[in-house]
Amino acid sequence: MNSLPDEQLVPLAAHPGEQREAAFELLVRRHSPRLHRLASGMVGPGSADDVLQEVWMSVYRNLSGFRAEALFTTWLHRVTLNACHKALAARASLPLDEVPEPTSRHSPARAGEQADLRARLAWALSRLPPEQRDAVTLRELGGLDYAEIAGVLGVELGTVKSRISRGRAALRGLLSAVGVTP
Incomplete structure (x- = not known):
């Protein structure tokens, strides 16, 4: 099977x-x-x-x-x-300073930094307009190509490209504002 x-x-x-x-x-x-x-x-x-x-x-x-x-x-x-x-x-949206710190006590410093970076990225993604967040997440985290994203979202290919471009630009701005170099 x-x-x-x-x-x-x-x-x-x-x-x-x-x-x-x-x-x-x-x-x-x-x-x-x-x-x-x-x-x-x-x-x-x-x-x-x-x-x-x-x-x-x-x-x-x-x-x-x-x-x-x-x-x-x-x-x-x-x-x-x-x-x-x-x-x-x-869930209620949390300001960045209320994003929980990694709770693992036995993780090395690098793992803690990566967990913090993931939390900041999740925070930044949550601040994007839903249509941009969906497109960026499906591309970058879901690994879908543009045509597949268009199918999932039910929009034209050009719309997908535009949403991803705008979403990436907004993420760069949000992450830079909190000290993360994208």
Whole structure:
């Protein structure tokens, strides 16, 4: 079953049967790393696990309604973006000086610096307009190409390029203002 493409796994995972659980588990293992990077970039590393759990619960509940009008990965990224937006709306925005410091006591200094940088990046991303944040996050953290992003967001290719360009410029400004050299 490991060698089956998504196009064959999704129907197996969508409908009751003896292969449903195994097919769904394979989809989870196959796509979770990329989705986790995407969620971490949007909501921060501390909330990404919760978002990912919400994504997979939603996918499990709604997979039978997937119409395959787009690629499964396109639909999956849209579900992830929606879960990230829900998580961002649910929590109060924190000013930068209230971003929690890394809590690991046994991490070396470098790991602490990287955790701080990730937290500052998550803060800066949260300050972007949603359409720019989505496009930048799908490109830089999700690894999608421009055409895939256009499919996920339901916009034209030129719009994707514009949003990414503006989002990157805004991120540079936000990060520079807090002492991070992008």
